[in-house]
Amino acid sequence: MRKVEFLDTSLRDGEQTPGVNFSIKEKVAIAKQLEKWGISSIEAGFPAASPDSFEAVKQIAAAMTTTAVSGLARSVKSDIDACYEAIKDAKFPQCHVFIATSPIHREYKLKKSKEEILEIVKEHVSYASERFDVVEFSPEDATRTELDYLLEVVQTAVDAGATYINIPDTVGFTTPEEFGHIFKYLIANVKSDREIIFSPHCHDDLGMAVANTLAAIKNGAGRVEGTINGIGERAGNAALEEVAVALNIREDYYQVESPIVLNETVNTAEMVSRFSGIAIPKNKAVVGGNAFSHESGIHQDGVLKNPLTYEIITPELVGVKKSSLPLGKLSGRHAFVEKLKELELNFEESEIVSLFAKFKRLADKKHDITDADIIALVSGTDIANPEGFHFENLHLSSNSDDTITAEVFMINKDDEEIAILANGKGSVEAIYNAVDKFFNQTVKLLSYTIDAVTDGIDAQARVSVSIENVDTGTIFNASGIDFDVLKAGAIAYVNANALAQKENAGEIGHRISEKDY
Structure with missing residues (x-):
């Protein structure tokens, strides 16, 4: 060997x-x-x-x-x-x-x-x-x-x-x-x-x-x-x-x-x-969401009798854990931290207070919390954009002309909260118009995709967006995770815009291209 x-x-x-x-x-x-x-x-x-x-x-x-x-x-x-x-x-x-x-x-x-x-x-x-x-x-x-x-x-x-x-x-x-x-x-x-x-x-x-x-x-x-x-x-x-x-x-x-x-x-x-900011396709080999799913009755029958009939790769081999997380809104901080360690998630001691607070808020909204929910909760912290801009919250209201008004609360580089109002024909458009006002730059939304972190009606949402910086033609991807799909989309759009602003400030270097070789 x-x-x-x-x-x-x-x-x-x-x-x-x-x-x-x-x-x-x-x-x-x-x-x-x-x-x-x-x-x-x-x-x-x-x-x-x-x-x-x-x-x-x-x-x-x-x-x-x-x-x-x-x-x-x-x-x-x-x-x-x-x-x-x-x-x-x-x-x-x-x-x-x-x-x-x-x-x-x-x-x-x-x-x-x-x-x-x-x-x-x-x-x-x-x-x-x-x-x-x-x-x-x-x-x-x-x-x-x-x-x-x-x-x-x-x-x-x-x-x-x-x-x-x-x-x-x-x-x-x-x-x-x-x-x-x-x-x-x-x-x-x-x-x-x-x-x-x-x-x-x-x-x-x-x-x-x-x-x-x-x-x-x-x-x-x-x-x-x-x-x-x-x-x-x-x-x-x-x-x-x-x-x-x-x-x-x-x-x-x-x-x-x-x-x-x-x-x-x-x-x-x-x-x-x-x-x-690139979602893993459901049908992707080894790590896709359907890699260990069996829809066909014949396949299901075979797997129940012996998994090797249709599974040459066991979920455990690549780190897929089948068990649900036995934590809920009554769980304490110690149990929560032990679960983070069990899942081998990267976190600092200084982050525990904020992570536990996020877990409690999630537990108030979601009855059955899984390992995937906890992983998404921690990773949601990781994907906050590094440029100093952060989405804080949003409020929506309907207008008599069937438009939506979004009030988006942002934290700027000076750690100040700023509220921005904007209208749109729908909730997403209103939210994104408000974010556009905050950044004051011209970008074009190329794609907006939603993926459930876990199964069920109460699943956390992962939203992935692609935008184009109209001034340069550069494309930026970003993701956001939240229990509320609109908030997840806002986080993703803010993160993508922060990258575009970084490019406009000249802080992102050129890529190796064919002409450079």
Whole structure:
């Protein structure tokens, strides 16, 4: 049984998802959860992109105790220098250098010959190797690169000091058979007197990212790269939770050992979902709401007789707890705190008073409180926007002309409560018009979705919104959780607007785009 490492790039490639903008606080929280999940290395970001990105990588590097931290760098010395400064204090620092190699990228984007690219690889991997003990190199768009030239590029990187060789399927073009062949070919032909670990980085444009990743492992890859919930550019990346569970369930076939703590899988997926503002689809493999549901009578009968008839993954394997929470409005603070510890939720002692007060308010409204309710209650605190603006409350009234008046109470950066009045044809429109008045900026609501945290008429609601900053065209996602669906929607809209205002103030750096490569 050989060991396979896991590298997570949710905080770098995942944040390139349209609308996803993690705050530094959220990035550090996700990184800590990834470490708890068992991730071997975290690609924390692109330090050269902006001061905000640099600071996020630096804080993540300082927070990790067992997990390596990597920063992305183009084949540019200033990028590598930024990586070094951001990650130099990490316990296990790594640098990830890349350049495109496929014919279409060479001709139209880089406008460089094969020989020029080889020189760039040699120069910059050598430069990185002087500053880092561990250097990863990626030939971008590797799966559309001529195989003999790909070998030449990889050999050049290895000779220059690369420790890891990442083979990206940048546009999700390849198939499992082709991708497996690439790994088998490279591993057999790259020459080195030290261990070189190969890894896949697959995008999901044709829906084969996980299959391609598993094919790479089967053919010798020693590290997996992907994101939580498959977030990322366009159709996203290989979903690491799916890869981890597949390796566990089909250990007989893949014959590899994973470092992932599988019963932390759902906690990890839900945290990334909350902070990204992207809901997990009900039918998503491993962590979707329907992953362990059985509607068909034949399936139900089989599961009751033996769960293995239709469940190859047990809910407990990935951290799904079936029991309801035996707490109610008469429960005391001690019992509440013990339940938080049992659920392994992250909280500070200073937060207990406010969390318990929220629990009491929830218990007054909801008779049966489940583990999911408590998780949502605590996570609702986490997703409060980090920019200093907070939704406090709202009042609605009907008018004789069938319009609605919303009075929205907000807390500004100076911790002052401000009340804003606005009208609308419906409750949501009135509330959002009031929030627009507060922020005084032009945004367009692109989507508004509601998801119940738990089952039943008294379920807490999670509302996810996407807005577009009309001035810049940037999309922002955000979520809100509350027992009242209108309040949940208000929280989500406030959080998204706070991100747009941060961009307008010039505090959000640019993303790596194709033109930057």
